[in-house]
Structure formats: C-alpha cells, structure tokens
Amino acid sequence: MNEKHLGKGSTNPPLSKGKLRLYSMRFCPYAQRAHLVLDAKKIPHDVVNIKLSDKPDWYFERNPLGKVPAIEMESGDCIYESLIIADYLDEKYPQRLLHPKDPIQKAKDRILVEHFSKIPTNVYKLFHGSDIDPLDDILTDLDLFEKELTLRATRFFGGDVPGMLDYVIWPWFERIDAFKIVAPEKFVIPSERYKKLKEWKETMKEDDAVKVTYIKPEIHVQFFNSYKSGNANYDILVK
Structure with missing residues (x-):
C-alpha cells in the first residue's frame, strides 16, 4: 500500500491471480474511500499507486479521466469514481454489507x-x-x-x-x-x-479498516506543504 507511486515511463505490474487491483494515491481522500471498503469487507486486492502529477500513459487505458481511485478485475474490466466503486464492492461482495438493508x-x-x-x-x-x-x-x-x-x-x-x-x-x-x-x-x-x-x-x-490506511496529521501536513509548493512528495511513506 505504501509502495512507490508510478509515473510516466513506468510499467504496470501484472495483475495478481484472485485479487482485485486498486489504483490509488496514498494521500487522496477519494482513493481512501475505496481502501476502506476493501479492507472493511476483507476483499483480496493489491494496490498500485499513481503519481497524479505525472500519470503513466498506460493508466489512461484503465481510467480515461486519469483520476484515482479505479479498480481493475482479473477480467480486465475497470470501474472508477469512489462512490461507484463503493457501491459495486458492496453489491458484488455481500460479506458484511455496508449499506443499510432498508x-x-x-x-x-x-x-x-x-x-x-x-x-x-x-x-x-x-x-x-x-x-x-x-x-x-x-x-x-x-x-x-x-x-x-x-x-x-x-x-x-x-x-x-x-x-x-x-x-x-x-x-x-x-x-x-x-x-x-x-x-x-x-x-x-x-x-x-x-x-x-x-x-x-x-x-x-x-476501527480495523481505518487503522490500515490511517496517516498521522503531521504526515498529511508534510504532503500538503509539498503539494502546495508545486513538488508533491507522493512517496513520503515509502520505506
């Protein structure tokens, strides 16, 4: 999840068998929505982080808008927009339904x-x-x-x-x-x-799902300041 963000000139890693692929950006609140739903429902997935200021050409084949989040299935089908993804996951994977039944x-x-x-x-x-x-x-x-x-x-x-x-x-x-x-x-x-x-x-x-993606305020500030300066440091959390 804290892997390096991929930009222009990169190659998209092959899909993992039996897993969804989530295209994300570690500091994006909309992408975090998808993370939370995936983790709350314990859906097997891997994550590819996208450098939004220098998007890879291959990413536009997954999401023509170039935004995150997007998810890709083993079939090659892709969907995007955070609320659409959340609804899809809740319907497709009925374990621990997140939407009210009523x-x-x-x-x-x-x-x-x-x-x-x-x-x-x-x-x-x-x-x-x-x-x-x-x-x-x-x-x-x-x-x-x-x-x-x-x-x-x-x-x-x-x-x-x-x-x-x-x-x-x-x-x-x-x-x-x-x-x-x-x-x-x-x-x-x-x-x-x-x-x-x-x-x-x-x-x-x-909450267990929140703990997976939670970032301390001081780290959010570091990213915000780097973004505001015009040189967003997407990889602050990369070890």
Missing part, C-alpha cells in the same frame, strides 16, 4: 453523502482563497451530521459498527487535525459544538 435508510444516507460533498469543495476554497469565507458553510454542514448522529443515538452512523456512510466521509475527518496545523487561523472548529462528532471521530480511529 431502502429508505439507504436513500437517506445517500442524501447525507450528497450534503457532505459540499464540505471538500469549501475546504478547498478555504485553503486556496475565495471572495467569501467558506468556514461558516463548512460548520453549517457539520451541524447536519452532528444532529444526525445525535438522533440516531448510535456509536456510528451505521449503528454499532461503521457502515458505508461512516467510511465515505471518514477521510476528511482524518485530515481535520492536519487542516488545523496548516491554517489554525482559518480552520477553527468549535469542539463544544460537535461533541458527538468528536466522539465518533475518536471511535472511528479504533
């Missing part, structure tokens, strides 16, 4: 995912400049999740164990502490306003 609850969780999609956009605006300060919008959207967790009165949005909603929003919560380090004057989250989310965040850190 269609109404599944739909409601989907609506929450749509609401959450505004948060990454506003975080990007916060760090890259915007005519309007987006922090209030971020906090308002977080209020929705604080309220929802309170109403459900469960440890996780999925109940006693994390479900799909927990996993697809987690990558941005993992990065909150890094955001606070990078821009403490901009990214101010009043902890008393989000008691349930704070408890949820600490409990999620103990």
